[in-house]
Amino acid sequence: MSATNTADTSTGDKSRPAGRRAAADKVSKTPTEVLLHGRKSDTPLEIIRYTQEGFDLSDVREMLEISALYMASGLVERITGKSVRTVQRLTKETATVRLNQQQSTVAFQYAQTLEHAINVFGSQPLAEDWLKKPCKYLDGNIPLLLIDNALGYLVVEGYLTRIEHGVYQ
Structure with a gap:
């Protein structure tokens, strides 16, 4: 590879199209960082x-765009409880659309689980692969389909922690 080609692939490259630079910048943020918009998240409180204030719908959509699996799974509809068409209409409104507390909590659960799975499996593709397949430990359930339920989220997070510590079936 020539020296000029090496420089073109560096992270500070300005020769890449703006869309690709933006996509690369988006990937560098974790799902919870995107969702929280840089706000402090040191404590569960x-x-x-x-979540009581409610996340912006645009922030939730941006968080979901980090993951090809999340986008393909129609999670924005699962989180909001609204149809695809209604969500599209809401995103076109000029006023900020905020999710309610329950919807915001579910959005955070998806962000947290993806981030945890990436940390456990070492890469986003491996994490997404695990999230979309039936899991023996979860009685054959697909982890992705359990996250929007508070108890399902706890079970998936608990299992990820067990994997992380090497205590799994």
Whole structure:
């Protein structure tokens, strides 16, 4: 590879099209960082306060765009409980659309689980692959389909923690 080609692939490259630079910048943020918009998240009480305020629909959509699996799975509809058409209409409104507390909590659960799975499996493709396949430990359930339920989320997170510590079936 020539020296000029090497320079073109560096992270500070300005020769890449703006869309590709933006996509690369988006990937560098974790799902919870995108969802929280840089706000502090040191304690669970802060997260509770943010979910009570409600996340912006645009932030939730941006968080979901980090993952090809999340986009293909129609999670924005699962999170909001609204049809595809209604969500499209809401995103076109000029006023900020905020999710309610329950919807915001579910959005955070998806962000947190994807981030945890990436940390456990070492890469996003491996994490997404695990999230979409039936899991023996979860009685054959697909982890992705359990996350929007509070108890399902706890079970999936608990299992990820067990995998992380090497204590799994």
